Amino acid sequence: MTITATHLGRRARRRSAHWHPYALIAPAALLVAVFLVYPVASVFYYSLQTYNVTMPLYNGFVGFGNFVEIFHDEKFWNSLAFTFKWVVVEIALQFVFGLILALLINQAFKGRGLVRSLVFTPWAVAGILTTTIWLLIYNPTTGVGRYLADMGLIPYGTSLLSGEGTAFWAAVLAELWKGAPFFAILILADLQSVPAELYESAEMDGAGRIRKFLSITWPHIRLAVVIATLLRAVWEFNNVDLLYTLTGGGPAGSTTTLPLYVAQTAIYDRDFGYGSALTVIAFILLIIFTVVYLRMNRFGKDD
């Protein structure tokens, strides 16, 4: 009787030991299922449908019809090409300016704390506020253009946001203002961990500024640059808030990124089927980019 009771108790403990870990991961698993798996699965599902809430007459399963249409959609190819250009230009400029900023504010000088705070401020400003600031700057009636026109430097009634070819650079500048501090923050954190003795001994060996940067600084900040570049590349690819509110993708569609095209299709036209198919393509492109980029940089592996 005693043996049986002990045996049963052990079995009960073993059973409970079985569900114990599942109960612990259940909240996380549930959150992932609700907020990640379900939305992604739903996008894949709707990508195979014609689904426009305002046109239920035409709704139904179309298989890969949306993808075939996308293949022939000039707007898709244009937005993809623009996205590529946008990401490359933004990341390159943000990296260069972020690195310069980090190197500058890593030097010891009077008022460094204040300067550091000012440098990081744009990153802390909300996207919509960034847009508002730059919209005011670019406004032809109240912005910088008005003062330049008053001085006779440019004609009245012009704006960088509506000039042919200038809207792109106007948007790049606004986003650079916000994005460069992010690079600076991450790079500065790694710069501060470089032991000063390394620079001292390098100087004793006669190393110049460039040699010190390439042999000491760069190896220390490389991982920070890789992760910052990856994060910013994904964020810039997905950039909707700034472009949506600053240029609306215009003029003439010249600043429409792929996610902005998705937003226009799904939000304005409420064509969720086609919008989902575009999203699936963006999703796959980002996964491929992330994997390739991390492999190329041997991320997570020791040198």
Add this chain to the structure above:
Amino acid sequence: MRSQSQGTKRWIAAAVAVTSVTAVAGCSSDDGGAANGDGGDVVLELWDTDTRPERTANLETLIDMFEAENPGITIEYLGLPTDSYMQKISTAISTNSTPDLLTPKASDISALVAQGALAPLDDMFAAGGWEDKIDPVMVESTRAAAPDGSLYITPATALVDVLYYRADWLEEVGVDVPQTWGDFENAVAAMTDTSSGRFGYTIRGGSGFFPGFMDMVYTRAGIGEIFDADGKATLDDPAIVKAAQEYVDLYKTTTAESDLTADFKVMIAQFSGGGAGTLTHSIGSYPTILEALDPEQVAVTLPYPGENGTQVISQLTTGFGMFASSEHKEAAQKFLEFTMGEEGNSFWAEASGYMPGNTAVADEPWVAESKALAAAAEARSNTSAVPLNVPYYLPEWTSITGTDMLPDWQAVLQGNMTVEDFCAKYATALTEAQKRYEEAMK
């Protein structure tokens, strides 16, 4: 002791799991939507599709007036952003969290009816005898905007599109207020002085350009139909292409280059702020314009008759609608009727600068005193004028004339696409959309 500790840990784990599940479930639950008036006051939720501060203040006054006359009914106001309200409404429809009342435009009806969101108001309209009290043209155009010909919003008010001129600028350059399209061309050219940042006209190159395009192009061509009798779009009609070219030619010669991306807020700011001498917009902008300018500084005319002698009038009904899912339909209908009744209609139309739908209100003195409304009244009394018959019933109307056309329209203004190609491309798109719609309706 060890086993007790393990048991405690298990209970903690279970409790955390249950709490998290409850929290997640709580995130997705409907928090009630419209307040419930069980046994007490009825609380109605009203969503407004326009959040200009002056309009919000007027609507709140209208609500106060209604509540004073209807004790036991309270209306809660929520303003939605003017350029993205349909997104919020679509989300609410998908999640069954719609309010009781809404302020849609005739152009929104097709999309809302397609989702089964709005309640038809025909029974209420007939029972209240409103057919005899409301302008029949407005009633008819509101019905025509719905695919099934039912009435989904109260034809409480209407907007008519007009041309606003800076009368003081015209006087300065010695030009009379234009009465023909030829006069218009002369006036905007005379008012333009690029060296001082003054432009004769402000063209809508940005978001929502097509209503402005119709006001200036279809009217100038003297064509009021978007589709001919065979269902073919008239956009590539030679008269429309010619008028469109004349409209495009205004860009950069008499307008600011930055108009390429101008939306209605920018245009009104330019006109009121001394940047532009002429503006095409609805009579609803008149109160806003008068905040910056004196009435003497402004002249208002209707768009002029086309070369074929036909005067086309662009009019859009705006009103109040009720969601089909409202649990307080009786109370909501009281408010809808209040907006059409003399007291409510008079206040709302005058404060908003709209044409009143109630025919008794239309005869009130304040209507004749407003320059914008006087122009609208002239349109109403002109029996030979034809309405601009916009196919709001067409499900693809908004997407074609909005997101599809805009980039190409800007390319036309930039000189990268010809007017002929633009008109031909979208005439085809509209004709095909009309065909799809007709086939689906069969």
